[in-house]
Amino acid sequence: MTRHFLHITLLLLSANLAFAQLSPGDLAQGHAELEGITNCTKCHDLGKSVSSAKCLDCHSEIQSLIDQRKGYHASREVKSKECFDCHSDHHGRKFDMVRFDEDNFNHDLTGYELEGQHGVIDCRACHTPDYIKDREIRQRKDTFLGLSQECLACHDDYHQGTLPNDCRSCHDIEAFRPAPKFDHNDADYKLKGKHIEVECKECHPIATRNGVEFQKFTDIPFNDCIACHDDPHDDRIEGKCSQCHTEKSFSIFTGTKTFNHNTTDFRLKGSHQSVDCFSCHENKNDPKLIFADREGVTENQCAVCHEDVHEGKFGNDCAKCHDESSFLSLNMNSFDHNQTDYPLEGKHIGVDCKQCHTGRYSVAIDFSACKNCHDDYHRGEFAAENHVSPDCVDCHSLERGFDYSLYTIERHQESSFPLEGAHLATPCFACHVSEEDNRWRFREIGSTCVDCHQDIHEGYIGEEYYPENDCAVCHINDTWASVDFDHSLTDWALEGKHIEVDCRDCHFKMAEIEGEFVQSFNDLNNDCIQCHENVHDTQFEIEGVTDCKRCHDSESWFPTLFNHDETAFALEGKHAEIDCKECHKPIVVSGETIIEYKIEKFECIDCHQ
Numbered sequence: 001m002t003r004h005f006l007h008i009t010l011l012l013l014s015a016n017l018a019f020a021q022l023s024p025g026d027l028a029q030g031h032a033e034l035e036g037i038t039n040c041t042k043c044h045d046l047g048k049s050v051s052s053a054k055c056l057d058c059h060s061e062i063q064s065l066i067d068q069r070k071g072y073h074a075s076r077e078v079k080s081k082e083c084f085d086c087h088s089d090h091h092g093r094k095f096d097m098v099r100f101d102e103d104n105f106n107h108d109l110t111g112y113e114l115e116g117q118h119g120v121i122d123c124r125a126c127h128t129p130d131y132i133k134d135r136e137i138r139q140r141k142d143t144f145l146g147l148s149q150e151c152l153a154c155h156d157d158y159h160q161g162t163l164p165n166d167c168r169s170c171h172d173i174e175a176f177r178p179a180p181k182f183d184h185n186d187a188d189y190k191l192k193g194k195h196i197e198v199e200c201k202e203c204h205p206i207a208t209r210n211g212v213e214f215q216k217f218t219d220i221p222f223n224d225c226i227a228c229h230d231d232p233h234d235d236r237i238e239g240k241c242s243q244c245h246t247e248k249s250f251s252i253f254t255g256t257k258t259f260n261h262n263t264t265d266f267r268l269k270g271s272h273q274s275v276d277c278f279s280c281h282e283n284k285n286d287p288k289l290i291f292a293d294r295e296g297v298t299e300n301q302c303a304v305c306h307e308d309v310h311e312g313k314f315g316n317d318c319a320k321c322h323d324e325s326s327f328l329s330l331n332m333n334s335f336d337h338n339q340t341d342y343p344l345e346g347k348h349i350g351v352d353c354k355q356c357h358t359g360r361y362s363v364a365i366d367f368s369a370c371k372n373c374h375d376d377y378h379r380g381e382f383a384a385e386n387h388v389s390p391d392c393v394d395c396h397s398l399e400r401g402f403d404y405s406l407y408t409i410e411r412h413q414e415s416s417f418p419l420e421g422a423h424l425a426t427p428c429f430a431c432h433v434s435e436e437d438n439r440w441r442f443r444e445i446g447s448t449c450v451d452c453h454q455d456i457h458e459g460y461i462g463e464e465y466y467p468e469n470d471c472a473v474c475h476i477n478d479t480w481a482s483v484d485f486d487h488s489l490t491d492w493a494l495e496g497k498h499i500e501v502d503c504r505d506c507h508f509k510m511a512e513i514e515g516e517f518v519q520s521f522n523d524l525n526n527d528c529i530q531c532h533e534n535v536h537d538t539q540f541e542i543e544g545v546t547d548c549k550r551c552h553d554s555e556s557w558f559p560t561l562f563n564h565d566e567t568a569f570a571l572e573g574k575h576a577e578i579d580c581k582e583c584h585k586p587i588v589v590s591g592e593t594i595i596e597y598k599i600e601k602f603e604c605i606d607c608h609q
Contacts, residue, residue, distance in 0.1 A: 025090040028097050043089075055083040061137065061145060071145075075109040098142070112149055116173030126154060160209060162218045189222045193247025203228065232287035238263040266299055270324025280305060342367045346398030370396075377402070381443050417447050421477025449475075460519040465489065492526045496554030506531060528552075537589050539598045569602050583607065 027035050034042055045051045056063040065071035072078055087097045102123050107114045118126075123144075131154045132138040132146035147153065151167035158176070170179040184191045206215045221227035225241035232250075244255030256277055261268040268275075282293045297304050302318040318327075320334035337344045342365070356365060356373065366372050370392035383389045395407045405428075412419055419426075431452060434441045446452060449471040457466060465485075466473060474485045483503050487494045494501075506524070508517045524530075528548035540546050551562040564571045587596045599606075 023090060026092050027089050028095045029093050030097065031089055032093065050084045052083045070111055072110045077109055118173050159217065160214060195247050234288060237291065266297060271326065272324050347401045348398055422479055423477055457519065461521045497556065498554050535594060536597060537594045
């Protein structure tokens with residue numbers, strides 16, 4: 001026993017002496033926990049130098065940036081180097097492994113080019129824990145990781161959330177003031193005329209918000225001039241100021257062409273529209289008096305401005321016989337048609353007299369039926385056996401005109417084609433406007449589905465499932481997208497998840513021409529791999545065929561029918577508790593990545609180190 005103990009003691013002493021001879025020095029403070037001969041292989045490969053792969057296993061944040069092709073270590077100049085080319089160790093506890101010339105460091109390699117003021121400030125002004133969001137990285141001493149490239153990650157939001165966070169859309173890196181990239185023409189309010197010369201703060205006031213200086217740039221009212229300017233007319237003239245003024249100067253009057261006189265009590269019509277404003281109004285400089293000299297004058301008080309050539313013989317209501325187009329043109333607007341045998345109603349009221357009275361107004365007109373004045377648009381379609389068509393008033397009214405029909409849904413339900421389902425919501429023209437001559441038709445337009453709808457299944461579905469091309473076998477009027485077909489009538493009844501699958505997923509395939517589909521209903525192969533990808537490659541083939549149903553059912557993709565105990569490696573003990581993927585790893589077969597389920601060797605040493 002004593003001899004055996006002495007042997008072990010000498011062995012340990014030899015190991016310590018060997019370590020002292022092999023180790024070039026103490027590790028830096030960050031690697032101090034790896035000191036000792038038993039930890040060498042955590043950084044070194046046996047018989048080789050330090051492994052960069054092992055470095056990145058520990059420094060996973062660097063590996064993550066490299067994977068994302070971000071940061072200094074992902075640059076072309078750096079990623080080809082080994083870690084120890086720049087970060088050596090065994091130089092003592094106080095050795096700084098992250099050393100570089102900050103003054104000559106090429107910051108462009110980090111993926112963030114230093115421009116403007118960023119190029120002259122000290123590194124630590126940006127690389128400070130206060131600007132690092134990740135808590136773990138923020139706790140590290142003198143780290144250069146974890147910074148975001150967003151402006152607001154380092155700078156306070158002067159606009160306090162009132163503007164988008166894309167600071168560089170307005171500012172450059174030289175200074176926050178001014179904002180050289182901002183173009184007021186891109187805003188909702190474009191500057192014109194005198195507004196171009198106004199200082200920004202005149203419209204965008206500077207104030208204090210949340211204890212700091214704040215200048216308001218949003219929610220500035222600009223719907224009308226009086227949002228910023230006083231109304232010199234004391235709210236006496238309605239409408240926007242731009243009707244009469246421009247941004248060049250308030251003293252420039254442009255209202256002759258642009259002012260909407262209809263906002264006053266006197267609407268301009270006919271020749272009044274071409275009269276200069278100051279032909280009726282006195283031109284005054286006082287904005288409170290301008291255009292006030294005609295207040296209270298109404299449209300029918302013609303004699304206030306015009307001379308009454310009739311000297312009052314016909315009263316003061318000139319509009320009974322005249323209109324604003326010309327005093328010489330006689331109109332019949334004052335004629336009371338209700339005094340005749342045919343009072344005007346609805347659309348007839350707006351018809352010009354000459355449309356009906358082609359000759360003298362005193363000649364009588366036969367108004368016993370609509371067809372006496374109007375052509376039969378329907379060309380006798382509704383004529384009865386006596387070849388007499390019903391009068392238009394059976395379906396049309398004078399109030400809404402010929403474009404509107406009094407024919408109701410209730411009357412349609414009494415016809416030979418009652419409306420059901422989606423047909424109730426279909427506009428009339430969809431069925432009754434002929435594509436041949438672009439006119440309304442109501443007779444002999446068909447009554448079966450294929451008379452109006454394209455039969456997309458013709459030649460694709462067998463007669464036993466689609467007798468006489470009757471769409472109603474599968475579809476209903478409520479919606480064509482709803483299909484009610486008993487799949488058990490076929491030789492492949494739907495089960496499990498297949499019941500939930502939309503018919504189109506199996507029976508419609510995208511053609512080579514984009515946007516077109518190919519139908520497939522007859523003689524479909526119901527092998528799983530006809531629709532589903534065989535993710536197992538040839539691992540489970542028997543005589544060249546992979547039968548998915550040996551392990552899977554239609555309820556889910558989980559292999560509920562598979563029993564591992566029936567394989568060459570029955571699961572026992574801890575093996576029954578681990579996840580399948582712990583043993584069954586991805587492999588590459590013929591350039592494709594699959595999961596290896598048929599493991600050739602499964603001795604303990606094959607999986608366990």
